[in-house]
Every structure is written in structure tokens, then in C-alpha cells.
Amino acid sequence: MMQTVSQWLWWDRLWLPANVSWSDLEDNEGRVYAKASQLYAALPCALCLLLVRYLFERYLATPLANVWGVRDRLRLIAESHPILEKYFCSQARFPSQADVKSLCKKTSWPERRIQLWFRKRRNQERPGLRKRFCEASWRCVFYLFAFVCGVLALYDKPWFYNLKEVWAGFPKQSMLPSQYWYYLLEMGFYLSLLFSLTFDVKRKDFKEQVIHHIATLTLLSFSWISNYIRIGTLVMAVHDSADILLEGAKVFNYAKWHQTANAIFVVFTLLFIVTRLVIFPFWLIHCTWVYPLDEFSPFFGYYFFNVMLLVLQILHLYWAALISRMVYKLIFSKLEGDDRSDEEEDDSDSPKERNHKLNHINGSGARGRTNREKGK
Known part of the structure; x- marks a missing residue:
């Protein structure tokens, strides 16, 4: 049965032109083709990137955060309460009004106190500003590195300047070493993002992020196996270009360099529109829908690849709506933080608690000034 399934899965007519x-994509006559078995290398690459990320965040990003004064917000700890803790861990982080009233009866607490407890408890599990x-x-450093690698792998290739060259001789196109390493780097990175989703900062578009990573890995895997490598490298380079500025804007925003962050974000918005809403659909997707028909008749793999590209484009439209909302806030109000982030809630319910926070902040500032004066 497994043999039959494998034969259907790897049926030539599904993934290759008529x-x-x-057998035509086996190494011969000096040509080297991509092989499905090479995709396994993405797993150790992802694990290596997770290690590199840990070392980077600990020994480079954290000291930089100290230099720029990036500090976590002071949080009030929720008092220990077994009934509320059990509900929080096993049922819901956001209790309904009916559940709040039920908890009031079980704990003899007023509604306001219960709601405040849940706000404090949720904040305890949210990542701090330094982690963000x-x-x-x-991500900013990786996207910059990946984009430079992509440019180096593409700048001297004819299909970088003439998209019709993407399909010249397809699928009998020899794989280049630069393409191999570029694919391996990108696949390892997106696989590492899937591995780290559970402990990364959770954003409002968490589900869309999961869909994006899975769609990207599916596209990269399929394009690798079916030798869609030329168009695959172009798609990766286009996506990485805008992501550099997005992550850079976040870095400066977290460091309170708001004017710099806003300027970078405006440039990012323009680049996002050009690359994701113009170049990607009207050049690259047009290249995969129209130009191949001059070389071969449509087949399942042709439709599969283009449908996956359309899934990415739908996500681009969703993110474009988020970005537009952020630009609106930037122009007409104060933009703080990442609009996709799970932001902290106000857990100060009384003047005493608010004064406690203010005193802590002022005390930290006074201690810092005293230490600087001693240093002088």
C-alpha cells in the first residue's frame, strides 16, 4: 500500500511537464539537479540557526539593550489564589462576565478585584520589552544577511533582469552552488521560526504567521524538488528586502528612538507596497502564470505552485491592512510598539499601586544619577 501511495505521490505527470x-532530472552531462533528499539538511540548519540566535541575543542583543536603556516594564505580581490560578491555567485567560460572577461567589472577591487579578496574571506571562x-x-540581522546573499546569488544571472529567462530550458536547469546554500539558509530559518513559535513573542496575527511559515516551507520544498529554483530565489529576495526595515523599525522603537523608527517605518511601508503589492503579484506571479505556457502545457504542479503563491499574496493583503492602520496611527496619533504584539494591560487599580510604580522608576533613575556622579 505504501508503495502504491509513493508511486502516486511521485507520479511524473503530477509535478513535471509532459x-x-x-529520470530526466538525474545528474548527467555536467548538469547537477536538486534532489529531494537534500531537503533533510534544512533540519540541522534550523537547529544551528536556533543556537546562533541564542548566542546572538545573549551576547550581542542583550548588551546592546543595556547600552540603549531598553528595560522591561515593572509588573505587579498577582497574589496567590488556587481557585483563580486553576481557572486561569485550565479554562481561560479571559473569563466571561458570567464566569467572573461565578468566581466572585467562590472567592468572595468583588468583580473588579477578580478582573484586576486576571490582568496582572496575564501580564506575568507576557514577554518583556527586552525580549522583543x-x-x-x-530577525533584522538575519534578513539583512539573507538579502545580501540573495543579491550575490542573483545579480549576475540573466533571469534577474529578464523574467522570461526563468523558464528557458525548464525543467532541465542545472542547480548552482549559490542557489543551494541560499535555499538551505532560507529553509533553515523558516523552519527555526516554526520551532520557536511557542516561546517567541505572540502576536495578534499568530495564526497568519503559522500559515505563512508553512506556505513558505511548502513553496520552497516544492520549488526545490520540481526545479523551480530560479523563480524561488527571486521570491525570497523580494520578501527579505522589506523585512529588514520592518525589524529595524521595531528595534529603534523599543529603544525609544521614535523619530528614527518612524522614518524607517515610512520607508518600509513604501518598500512593502512596491515589493509585495506590485512586484510580487504583477511581475513574479505573472511570470509563473503566463510565461511557462510558452514552454509547456499546464499540469498539476503548475497550478499547485501558483495557488501557493496566491496564498502568500492574500497574507500580503492582510498585512497591508495592518500596516495601513499603523501608518494612520503614525500620522494622526502616537504610534508605540508593534501593532501585532500582545500588548501589556494596565494592572494598576489604585493610586497606591500607581505611586509604587512611579517611585520604583524614579528611584531607579535617582540611583543611576547617583552612580554617574560617583563615577565622576
């Missing part, structure tokens, strides 16, 4: 078989700073720094 009159082309998998470190994550954004890592």
Missing part, C-alpha cells in the same frame, strides 16, 4: 520524467528587542534584532 514528456519529462524524474532581542527578537527583532535577530
